[in-house]
Amino acid sequence: MIYTQLQLFFIFIIDGLLIGLLFDFFRILRKSMKTSDFMTYVEDILFWILTGFIILYSIFVYNNGEIRLFMFFAMIIGIMLYWLFISKFILKISLNIINLIKKVFKIVLNVIKVPFIFFIKIIKKVFLRPILFVIINIRNYFTKYFKNFSNILKKQKISNKIVKNTKN
Numbered sequence: 001m002i003y004t005q006l007q008l009f010f011i012f013i014i015d016g017l018l019i020g021l022l023f024d025f026f027r028i029l030r031k032s033m034k035t036s037d038f039m040t041y042v043e044d045i046l047f048w049i050l051t052g053f054i055i056l057y058s059i060f061v062y063n064n065g066e067i068r069l070f071m072f073f074a075m076i077i078g079i080m081l082y083w084l085f086i087s088k089f090i091l092k093i094s095l096n097i098i099n100l101i102k103k104v105f106k107i108v109l110n111v112i113k114v115p116f117i118f119f120i121k122i123i124k125k126v127f128l129r130p131i132l133f134v135i136i137n138i139r140n141y142f143t144k145y146f147k148n149f150s151n152i153l154k155k156q157k158i159s160n161k162i163v164k165n166t167k168n
Contacts, residue, residue, distance in 0.1 A: 005070075008062055012071045015058050016078020017086070019051050024082075024090050031091075032098040 026043050029035070035043070055075070059065060 009070060009074045011058060011062050012074035013078035015054055016075040017082045018054055019075065020079045020082030020087060022047060022050055024087055028091060028094045031095060
């Protein structure tokens, strides 16, 4: 009887350690990526659902659904042990690994990006410049044409005024 109670106590200490690890997982996500307020709420809800699942699973599997006060005491001890001795190292190591992955990903992305930039420059030179050349020349032609046309209209209006003035 005491052996099973002691075994149960250690199982719930392990549950506390798992809950602490789960909490750190979400902390690492928040520290490594900028999340919106809505996403933070979603992460919090997910944390509590997973925590509830861990606790209920342990209660039903290891203690046939019986809730005892010492189980919660054991979980608090497990969370505190995790927080005091393991959390700092997990956070530091995880954040370093994530930052290293980000740097490697950025380098790989830059290496991949170079041929695409070169390809886009070639496409601009081969296709876009001739099209722009034609568009600019058409615009210049129509600008000249409309200037000449407007000058003709102005001259016509002036000549009409002169004609009207001479008739009077």
